[in-house]
Amino acid sequence: MAGFIRDGDSGTAAYYEHEVAPHVRRLRSRALRDRLAESLLFLPIMMLAGAMLLALLLAEIDERYMVDPSEVITFTPDVAVTLLGIIAGATITTAGVVFSLLVVSLQLASGQFSPRVLRGFWRDRHGQVLVGLLLSTFAFCVLALARIDTAAEHAPPLTVGCALLLTLLSVIAIVVYLDRISRNQYVGRIVQRVARETQSLISELPYGPRIGVKAGEPVDPPDVATLGQPLVVTAVTDGWVQQISRRAVIGAVPPDTVVRLETRVGAFLTAGTPMVTMWPPPADPATSAHLIAEAVIIGVARTMQQDIDFGLRQLSDVALRALSQAVNDPTTAVEVILRIGSVMRPLLLAECPAQAVRDHDGRVLLTPCDLDHTEYVAHAFNQLRHYAAPHPSVVVPLLRTMAMLRDCCLSGYRGEMTPDRVRTIAALDRQIELTLAGVRATGMLPADLAMVEAVAAGATGTPATRRPV
Known part of the structure; x- marks a missing residue:
């Protein structure tokens, strides 16, 4: 990595070799192991x-x-x-x-x-x-x-x-x-494997061997509109973002630089579109751009190396396929919903990495594209509630799973809750509301609709009034 430092400063080269190269090598070795596996x-x-x-x-x-x-x-x-x-x-x-x-x-x-x-x-x-x-x-x-x-x-x-x-x-x-x-x-083994892979990644939040090391202390994001003309680093190839080393990205720029990642793990990058924006432009933009590109691993498909959302995507796909007219297997959809609940519970309780951090040299890293808890809730249930609406036997466990997740967000808080937890509960309430609206729009039989409405009403009630999922 030091070979790309062209300013003749041996101290700078040593810094990049120490701060950037180990993280890049770790990303590459993990990507190679994943391909070989x-x-x-x-x-x-x-x-x-x-x-x-x-x-x-x-x-x-x-x-x-x-x-x-x-x-x-x-x-x-x-x-x-x-x-x-x-x-x-x-x-x-x-x-x-x-x-x-x-x-x-x-x-x-x-x-x-x-x-x-x-x-x-x-x-x-x-x-x-x-x-x-x-x-x-x-x-x-x-x-x-x-x-x-x-x-x-x-x-x-x-x-x-x-x-x-x-x-x-x-x-x-x-x-x-x-x-x-x-x-x-057997579908149970398939969804169990996916759930275990996802839970393994969740257990490392907010930082871990695969998720990534801490890049700095959380700060309030600066107003980038006042920072002047930025340098935009574009993607050089199409593909899915499989891994990102935040520490390598922030270490690839000079001190007192603001870096904003315009993508996230699990997103698709199109060649020529912005990947990173930085203020102010560094003295050697080609070197910084190259080092940042090294810190982002792009491949032809999504993987489970760092991508928690891909685990939810796989589980949702199995449930959606089961609810299709060609397969028509609501029992499988119910089993997947229960697995999604077991994945979402530790995810909603875990702390997500901060989207604005500052290191000891004044570098600020902004990651606004990273998913937060409300977006994970949307990705887990948006499509499921839409296609499950005509099936009372699927909607009921879906609502009860949302209620269980709502309870876990409420648990342990007797005073004022954190803003993130408040937003997460509001997102779950919104999903329950939209699920009930979708059920009403299907023209379901009055008896079935009354049962679903009773479950939805209990979902936002006290835990003691609910039945198990």
């Missing part, structure tokens, strides 16, 4: 390379040291050739079947639930290990066949024994994979 190629290729090296190593050991294999199980060369050939043919055929099963499971999950839940199937380590085992067994057997001397008295015992062990492991892995792939198609 979703790759169906990386782990199998590593296992394949390991199996090829193992085959060559065992062949050398057999040739040098296993000259009298009377104490181990041995095969004649002809039997070993036949056995290894059968294993190689069977494993490569099975690999094709496994790939077919994987493609079918991805199609079912995409059509039944949402394309955004496919990442959980890609990241399934058991499936990656199974593919790697099958490819490794095939490659090992092919290399072993090339090293067998049909004129010898016996086949290489360690090589043949390892081939049999790999075959046994492959069979076990196939059984485990079939069990997992059948269980992972």
